[in-house]
Amino acid sequence: MKLREFKIPLIICLIFLITSPIGQMIFGYVGGYLSYLVSEILPNSAHDVSTELMLILSLISLIGFFYSKEKIGLIISSFLSVFFLCNLVLFFSIEYRKLPEYFYPDKYIIGTIISIIILGILTILKNKRQSPILE
Numbered sequence: 422m423k424l425r426e427f428k429i430p431l432i433i434c435l436i437f438l439i440t441s442p443i444g445q446m447i448f449g450y451v452g453g454y455l456s457y458l459v460s461e462i463l464p465n466s467a468h469d470v471s472t473e474l475m476l477i478l479s480l481i482s483l484i485g486f487f488y489s490k491e492k493i494g495l496i497i498s499s500f501l502s503v504f505f506l507c508n509l510v511l512f513f514s515i516e517y518r519k520l521p522e523y524f525y526p527d528k529y530i531i532g533t534i535i536s537i538i539i540l541g542i543l544t545i546l547k548n549k550r551q552s553p554i555l556e
Contacts, residue, residue, distance in 0.1 A: 429492070430499040430540040437503050437533045445507070445529035452508035472516050475509035487543050502540060507532030 510532035
């Protein structure tokens with residue numbers, strides 16, 4: 422994998438890491454509000470919907486990342502992928518550990534590291550799909 426193809430997702434993940442404590446609070450609230458809006462449509466509470474919603478939105482944004490070809494598409498899908506994956510880790514830890522903590526940087530950092538790994542793997546797969554090796 423060339424660093425050139427992985428440059429956009431890496432920069433976005435680094436921005437998420439640099440803004441970790443404050444960014445996690447802001448993006449956590451945004452993800453919580455998004456869950457609240459969806460819970461207004463569905464008959465479930467926002468707490469019940471949050472993890473599944475972030476999982477679905479993460480998968481959609483990762484598919485968008487894999488199939489994006491232009492630079493603006495890569496930027497938008499990379500940002501959305503990292504955002505939804507970080508919120509997925511955050512809401513998953515809240516839901517399954519049942520702890521009263523909500524915005525600790527460790528969950529956000531773990532989400533960003535998971536995002537770097539997943540986006541790196543998708544970049545490798547994307548490069549192999551675009552330029553098959555002739556044998």
